[in-house]
Amino acid sequence: MSVDTATVAKIASLARIKVSEAEIEAMVPELNGILAWVEQLGEVDTSQVEPMTAVIPNTLRLRDDVIDADPLTGGDKRDAVLANAPAAQHGFFGVPKVIE
Amino acid sequence: MTELTELGVAQIRDGVAGGDFTAVEVAEAFNANVAAAQEALNAFIIATPEKAIEAAQATDAKRAKGEALGKMGGVPIGMKDLFATFDVQTTAASHMLEGFKPQYESTVSQKLWDAGAGMLGKLNLDQFAMGSSNETSYFGNVISPWKRNDGGNAALAPGGSSGGSSAALAARLCPAATGTDTGGSIRQPAAFTGTTGIKPTYGRCSRWGVVAFASSLDQAGPMARSVQDCAIMLEAMAGFDAKDSTSLDLPVPNWEAALSGDMKGKKVGIPKEYRVDGLDDDVAKSWDDGIAWLKDAGAEIVEISLPHTKYALPTYYIIAPAEASSNLARYDGVRYGLRDLPDGANLQDMYAATRAAGFGPEVKRRILIGTYVLSAGFYDAYYTQAQKVRALIAQDFAKAFEQCDVILAPTAPSAAFGLGENVDDPLKMYLNDVFAVPASLAGLPAMSVPAGLNREGLPLGLQVIGKAFDEQGVLNAGLALEQRAQFAAKPEKWW
Numbered sequence: 001m002s003v004d005t006a007t008v009a010k011i012a013s014l015a016r017i018k019v020s021e022a023e024i025e026a027m028v029p030e031l032n033g034i035l036a037w038v039e040q041l042g043e044v045d046t047s048q049v050e051p052m053t054a055v056i057p058n059t060l061r062l063r064d065d066v067i068d069a070d071p072l073t074g075g076d077k078r079d080a081v082l083a084n085a086p087a088a089q090h091g092f093f094g095v096p097k098v099i100e
Numbered sequence: 101m102t103e104l105t106e107l108g109v110a111q112i113r114d115g116v117a118g119g120d121f122t123a124v125e126v127a128e129a130f131n132a133n134v135a136a137a138q139e140a141l142n143a144f145i146i147a148t149p150e151k152a153i154e155a156a157q158a159t160d161a162k163r164a165k166g167e168a169l170g171k172m173g174g175v176p177i178g179m180k181d182l183f184a185t186f187d188v189q190t191t192a193a194s195h196m197l198e199g200f201k202p203q204y205e206s207t208v209s210q211k212l213w214d215a216g217a218g219m220l221g222k223l224n225l226d227q228f229a230m231g232s233s234n235e236t237s238y239f240g241n242v243i244s245p246w247k248r249n250d251g252g253n254a255a256l257a258p259g260g261s262s263g264g265s266s267a268a269l270a271a272r273l274c275p276a277a278t279g280t281d282t283g284g285s286i287r288q289p290a291a292f293t294g295t296t297g298i299k300p301t302y303g304r305c306s307r308w309g310v311v312a313f314a315s316s317l318d319q320a321g322p323m324a325r326s327v328q329d330c331a332i333m334l335e336a337m338a339g340f341d342a343k344d345s346t347s348l349d350l351p352v353p354n355w356e357a358a359l360s361g362d363m364k365g366k367k368v369g370i371p372k373e374y375r376v377d378g379l380d381d382d383v384a385k386s387w388d389d390g391i392a393w394l395k396d397a398g399a400e401i402v403e404i405s406l407p408h409t410k411y412a413l414p415t416y417y418i419i420a421p422a423e424a425s426s427n428l429a430r431y432d433g434v435r436y437g438l439r440d441l442p443d444g445a446n447l448q449d450m451y452a453a454t455r456a457a458g459f460g461p462e463v464k465r466r467i468l469i470g471t472y473v474l475s476a477g478f479y480d481a482y483y484t485q486a487q488k489v490r491a492l493i494a495q496d497f498a499k500a501f502e503q504c505d506v507i508l509a510p511t512a513p514s515a516a517f518g519l520g521e522n523v524d525d526p527l528k529m530y531l532n533d534v535f536a537v538p539a540s541l542a543g544l545p546a547m548s549v550p551a552g553l554n555r556e557g558l559p560l561g562l563q564v565i566g567k568a569f570d571e572q573g574v575l576n577a578g579l580a581l582e583q584r585a586q587f588a589a590k591p592e593k594w595w
Contacts, residue, residue, distance in 0.1 A: 001481070003472065015425060015471040016432075017464055018452035027468065030526060034469060037527055038414040041485050044492065051487035052494065055316055055543035056302050056568055060345055072204060073343065080203035086439035093434050098447050 001039070002032045104129040105272040109175050109329035110356075112275055116159060116174030123156035123163075123174030127218055130176045134220055134273045137245075140595030143258075143268040145181045145239050146189055147221035152176040155218025162216075170216030171336045178268045178277035181222035182229055183209045183320075184309040188219075192311040193227045193237035196437045196458030206309025207341045208278065208320050215336035220274050223264030227460045228428065229285055229313045232532040234263025235523055236462040244293060244516055245271040245591035249557030256516040256558070259289030265323045266293040270591055276324040276333050280310060282317045283416050284512075284536025287548040290323055291511035291561025294550040294589060296582070297323035298330045298575065301568050302543030303348035305334075306341035314423035315346075317416075317540050327549065327578045331355040334571065350569070358572055361580040364398035368577065369504030373409035374535060376513075382554035383510045390508050390551055390562040393584035394577065404500040404507065408492045412538040415493065417530060418473050418486035419541075424463075425470025431458060465526065494542040501567050506577045509535050511548040511561035539565045549578045550587040559589065 003011070005024050008031065012019045019027070068074030078091055087094035104126050107115065116123045131149040138144060159174040184190050184202035191197040205213075213219075227236040234242040234257060244258040244267055258267035262279035266289035269277055279286035281299035290297035298321050305320040312318060322333035335355055341347045370391065375384070391401055433439035433454030440453040459467065473482035500507065513534055522529040539546040545568070548561040562581055566574035 001478070007472075008468070011468050011471045011475065013452075014475065015467050016429075016448070016451040016455055017459065017467065018449075018456035019464075027465070030465065031468060031472070033527060034417065034465075035472075038418050038473075038482070038486075041411055041414050041418070041489050042481070044408070044411055044485075044489050046485060046488035046492070049488040049491050051484050052491040053487075054346075055490075055494065055541070056346075056348065058303065058346055058348070061342070063342065070343065077203075081435075083203050084200050084436035086433060086437070095434055096441065096445060096447050096450055 002035060003028060105133050107275060108326050109172065109276045109324055109332050112175045113173055113332070116163065117169055123159040124153060126174060127152040127156035127176045130220055130274055137271055137273055137595045141243050141245060141267050141271055142240050143224055143242050143264045143271070143273060144178070144221040145191060145193065145224050148188060148219050151219040155213065155216070159216050170214070171332055172212060173216030175216065175275060176218045176220045177212065178221060178223045178265055178274040179209055179219050180225055180262055180265055180278045180280060182225060182280050182311045183278060184311070185209055185219065185222065188222065190222065190311070191239070192229065193225045193239055194458060194460070194463070195238045196431050198238070198438065200436055204309060207306035207343065208310065208337045211339065212336055217336070223268060223277060225264055226261035228311065228424070228463050229261040229280055229282055230424070230462050230466055231260040232284070232288060232529050233257035233517070233519065233522065234260040235519060236460055238460060241519055242267045243519070245595065246293060246516060246558055247591065247594065254518045257292065257519055259292035259516065261285040262289045262323060266290055266295055269293065269295040269323055269325055271595065276322060276329055278320060278337070279323040280318060280320045281540065282313050283420060283540045284533035286321050286323060287536050287546060287561065287563060288512045288533060290548040292516040292559065294559030294587060295323060295325055296327055296330055296547070296549050296578070297321060298334060298547035298571065299540070299545065300334060300338060300571050301348065301545045303346050304338045304571070306344040306347050308341055308343040312427040314420040315427060316423060317420060327575055327582050328356060328359060330547065331359055331575050353572060355572055355575055359579055360576050361397055361583045363394055363577065363580050366399045366506070367402050367504040368394045368399045369402055369404035369500050369507040371404050371406045371409065371500070371507060371509060373406050374509045380514050382515070383513060383560060386551040386560045386562060387510050390581055393581050394508060396584060397580035402504050404503055406496040406500055406538065408489060408496050409538055411489050412493055412541055413530060413534055415486045415489045416537045416541060417469070418482050419490065421466040421470035422474050422483050423470070425467045425474065428463070428467055431455060490541050493538055497542045497544060506573050507565040508577070509563045509565065511535060511563040515554045515556060515558035515560055535563060544568055545571045545574045547574050547578050549581045549585065551581065551585050552587060553589055
């Protein structure tokens with residue numbers, strides 16, 4: 001499978017990265033080179049193999065159902081959460097208007 | 101007296117505890133080296149001399165009161181700028197996170213401070229840890245302190261992504277540094293700079309507070325100038341963390357105390373698939389040296405087969421970008437980091453403009469690859485197939501470890517290359533990690549130990565890969581190599 005300029009434009013849009021036409025032109029051969037190379041995986045017979053889900057066997061844990069059990073990740077952290085926001089306002093994240 | 105900056109972790113810890121010198125003297129000596137080398141090597145994104153002094157003063161005060169100093173008491177370290185540090189800029193070497201000051205501390209860095217370590221600064225790296233030469237940092241290339249012995253002055257790569265860590269260690273700017281390894285990012289830079297580093301079993305060190313690249317592969321580990329120093333620092337970094345869902349709920353062994361270079365009764369596997377056509381002569385010779393050293397240490401050498409080795413890199417370059425495209429979706433210009441809001445832009449335009457301005461070319465390339473292989477219609481052909489091949493690669497290792505205790509291989513296919521030599525060809529750059537990636541895909545502990553110099557006078561590393569959870573076996577084989585390699589070379593100071 002290979003990508004053309006339309007496909008690269010579509011992927012970039014899905015990835016929410018603005019790209020110029022010149023950038024797209026440059027990316028097409030690069031991405032095709034990488035894709036052609038990874039496609040050698042197609043020659044491996046995996047019909048009897050389950051895809052890996054965990055590299056080291058582990059069980060997922062549930063934390064205790066207690067409010068603020070961990071003070072680091074618990075509540076009452078509004079100012080810390082907003083401390084690095086580029087446009088925090090009135091205790092909220094500021095964004096461009098999304099409804100008319 | 102030996103210069104303090106020549107000392108390693110154990111020597112500093114013991115020297116401070118024994119009163120041979122104070123922790124503040126050590127911190128001052130390293131602070132001075134950091135400052136003097138910054139312009140030439142660019143190993144640090146920011147230096148934090150005051151943090152190093154503060155921690156050292158705390159250690160000296162504890163000693164005065166007769167209190168225990170901790171596993172890393174009095175040892176100043178470099179912190180890869182992928183670890184969130186409270187109120188200290190954490191960038192992942194990206195424009196996206198320039199100026200970001202976390203309001204929390206990563207688990208691993210907190211454990212190191214609790215163990216008595218101090219922070220010399222935040223070390224440069226490849227942007228979002230994506231790279232093998234430290235040429236993708238927004239804050240400029242790290243320059244290796246090493247030079248070829250051809251009389252030329254070519255600037256060499258310190259490896260990547262932990263290139264700031266490796267360069268700082270080789271140049272004696274720190275006695276130890278944190279690294280992270282997704283597909284070789286601790287081991288390859290260690291090999292390029294004549295330093296030592298271990299990536300532990302996946303899950304040993306908490307990922308909480310480490311800027312995420314590919315979560316099923318990312319693993320933190322120590323980098324230092326000896327196996328013993330790595331063992332000490334790994335003890336301080338490792339341990340269960342409820343805040344990381346893939347953290348291993350296992351006690352942390354006392355690796356340092358159990359260190360032994362005696363390999364009697366141990367079997368060392370030599371994977372025949374790693375002896376690739378066109379393997380660099382010097383790399384092949386250092387591998388043969390390593391085999392002889394482990395034999396001398398009492399080990400039995402057995403040939404093993406890892407039949408899916410050639411598929412490891414393509415598997416990695418599907419899985420890692422796929423996970424990266426998902427992880428890096430968080431950088432949206434809303435909650436933290438850069439925002440680019442063109443005039444009249446709506447929310448979607450803001451996302452796209454922010455991400456265009458905040459990510460470098462290699463990061464964009466990987467996000468696009470990842471987005472493509474996860475997109476509708478292609479997911480099974482690429483991503484599911486890669487996860488199946490990954491399972492086969494892990495099975496290869498499981499079978500091999502029925503015949504041997506550890507595996508010995510080169511760390512990288514060549515010594516350090518020059519800056520700019522591989523940047524125009526992403527595939528050529530990716531091939532640097534050909535020997536490192538398989539252990540990452542299988543989640544296994546693996547370390548790089550310096551083996552000697554090649555004909556150009558540049559360091560080469562040997563890699564030891566172990567069974568899951570058997571860091572001790574890896575460290576012990578590493579020690580056996582270290583004791584015989586007697587690697588004492590260091591870059592001649594030009595900076």
